[in-house]
Amino acid sequence: MKSLSLKIALRELAGGFNGFRVYLACLCLGAFAIAATGSVTTSFNRGLAAEQRTLLGGDIAFTVVQRRATPDERRWMETRGAISENVTLNVMGDAGGVRRQVDLRAVDNAHPLIGAPELSGGIDTLSKALAFQDGAWGAAVSATTLEQFDLEIGDKIRLGPVDFEIRTRLDRESDGLGAAGAFGPAATVSLGALIEAGRLTNGQLFRASYRMLPASASLADLDAIAADAEAAWSENGLRVRRQEDAVDGLQNLLAMLNSFLSVIGVAALVAGGVGVAQATSAFLSTRVQSIAAFKALGANIGLIRSAYALQLGALAALGALIGVALGAAAPFALFAVAGDRIPLPQILSLYPAPLVQAFALSLIAAALFALPAFGRASATSPAALFRSLTEVTKPPVPRLERALTAVAAVALVAIAAATSPRPLVTLMLLGGAGGAYLVLIGAAWLIRRAARHISPKLQGLRRIAMANLGGPGSLAPTIAPALGLGLALLTLVASVQDNLLRQVRETAPANIPSLVFSQIPGDAFEVFDEILVREGIDITDPDIYRRAPQMIGRVISLKGKPLVEEDVAESERWVVDGEIGLTYIAAKPPVAELSEGDWWPEDYDGPLLVSVEHDAAKGLGLGVGDAIGFRIFGREIEAKVASLRRVDWGGFGANTAFILSPGMLDAANPPHFAVAKANAASERAIIKTLGEILPDVVVFQTRTFLAVAARLLGNIAIAVNAASGIVTAAGLLVLIGAFAAMTHKRRSEAALLKTFGASKNEILALYASEFAVAGAAAAFLGGVMGVGAAYPVVINVFEAQWHFPWTTILSISAIAIFAAAIGGAITGAGALAQSPAQVLRAR
């Protein structure tokens, strides 16, 4: 029996792949999408993992803020290994009449412990370049610095309190990703220069990091050093950074991106699955007569099943294999094409895990979609020999195949979720895609009913178009889910992208301050305010100007218990996983909207109270009356939650997670920060005047940050758009398959219509409109679901303003309808190509 089924399968396979091109292509595309995203993200992940030590700049590192390590801490470190000190801070750069903020890093002579920076155009050793020589300290500056200040190597630039001579160009930092200064001007100078100028005294705003190369860097030794450090110095606010911390953020981002793209890959399999189902039933319907004949000859259903299962399985495996092979090549192709534009390190290799995953998912998807048609065909009664098999007489799907289909559906979801770096996210996204798919199938059913209902009310060819949509062999159940899913995804991505770009380009520039000032000295507010008044800023208008104390602190306890970072909801983890900005304010800011509790009286001077941003409070599990402990500049302070407050993160103002009550903290006399809206001319004037009077105030021009954000957004959008394009491509493939499966039927229909006296153009219009109606339904539903999914993403995930993306949606729909109509016309033209005589004669 076994060998007989194999023989039948082989004989049929030898007949060629003609009816199977779409079947193969759909599986290939889905497998490719999954294998490619998996392989690309794995190569980035491995690349990052391999670089994490370099990116940390040592085997282990320690950081403190607003101070340098104490002599005790320093001694403790030095007894354990080689140490290099690094300080990062924001300063104003000033050269040739240009003043703008520069990311400054000050390093000691031991830097870098690992690797070497890439320098060009001048002195090629960092320590030599930075040294004090010929009466000046040296600086290594990024290309962006040279560009934006219009400088050359050899020129002078003032960075913060010190004049430097530019001795070399810094192209790449030893511990950085991509080009140095990609997000704005950056410079590296000698620690000695800043110490000499008194810029690194306690309490000023900077972060100091100490990278260590211990004598033995085994994992156990590093663990021991970390544990010792925690025990000895965590009270002081010293934080241990391990190698994986250096790449944590990026790897999280990659994991999210990977989850999202993998689900898109599965969606491609599902959209293509419609094509698989259709190709399977088209193929098997040509075999109905032979299946019936086998049965009449005495073959049992088991033989038929194994013969065709072998054949369909072999073809599915072939399609999946081709896709997997292309997917495995994807990282190589990507880096060949765009390697120098991707700042992430990568290790190019064949990673089996994503390939196996893609292969398995594709085979399961093939089973899921082929099984019902397969079951029906194998259940064909031998009586089929005596009549033609119409939709009405199709046998139901046998129980075995129905059960297997359910198993395949569960397996698909289970494997996709289990292999995802974020199973819950994957499950949710798959749930969404599955729901959309069911809606589309339901919609197809409705379209058919509606078309059947409308058709008698129409005339002539239009009646035929609707009757075709409503009858057996209708396009609706193929086009609606296959194309609808891709269009929904495209609409979703395009709508989110549209809204975010609008936020960055239009909403944000209109609402957020154009200038952000930091490090306004605690004794110079009046001078500062005066400067702004002189430049025409109305400092009494809270929509134009606001100023508040600027402090840095960390959350160390919640409700009296030490903080456990892992217990905090992931979306709010940023509030606790490092130092964050804090401020204290007497009067409630006018834009702050309290959701719970009350604001303190303006002259409040009691025990410390805090107003917590609403979502952060929920993430930390805090309510009004709960205690929260902070470490602020070395001091541990406990505050009681007085109110919860909603913050418009995209708006104007003090958008910090915590606002503390005044009084108690006044004594520290911290520097202030301020935000202001100003036109371009007063921006320039303010920056210039500050340079003369308060040169230490750092001014950020938000316009430049928004430009960088828009660029980053554009880059991520490319990846996501490419992935959703694959789903649409799968939908189009299915469409092409649908056309192909239809040409036979369409040919006799067109020939018949010609005998009635219909002209060619009328027949073309008939098919174009039939396909366009099906395409329009898919576009409409896809659009509605895409927008429906985009809205909460824009509002809740990105907390941006929603703007209905009319143009995007209308153009996607128009293109989809147009493409469907063209497809219909092409099908019609194919059907018309043959003379009616041939078609009507050949049965």
Place this chain on the structure above:
Amino acid sequence: MQALSLEDIFLTLPSASGPVEILKGVDFAADAGETVAIVGPSGSGKSSLISVAAGLERATSGAATLLGTSLTGRSEDDLARLRRGRVSLVFQSFHLLPTMTAFDNVRAALEIAQIADADARARSALDAVGLSARLNHYPGQLSGGEQQRVAVARALAPGPDIIFADEPTGDLDSVSSAGVADLLFGNIEKTGATLVLVTHDLEIAKRADRTLEMRDGHLS
């Protein structure tokens, strides 16, 4: 007046094994109102002859005139327009549109031919073939004989000047065959249309005004 005339018609079609000469100099004419039966072995070219005569296929050479219009050199759309409401075909395998009811099948053909009063005509045509109880049935729900009667109703409904029927009873049992033949001849008698009927059934052929035989591309 002649409803149809074919003069020295040749038809050569390409095939995998080189060009095949199918019609080899056919001369044929049918007067208005005449019924002509064509018999002959399978593969002799009967269907091809009908295709050429009805303007579905272009003759390789020779002159064909249908209802007073020369078919030579006309575009496919011209030919389609010429057929509208005046030329009907009935096929061995019915060729009903499976997505529409019997009523809609007849109605749609009338509408495409731009004939007024399609509904009433379709209803009475189906009534005339005895299917008034089957108006809303789909082809899949009808027997072969019933399907062919729908096809006959569809052919008769426009009141054509000429009907080509290619083995209309070839797929039917003898009872259904007789019924379909009755319908064709009975209605033709009433309307005075011309009928060109290909059949293997000599009983049916006998009912025609004359019978011709097709043999290897020649008509005699």
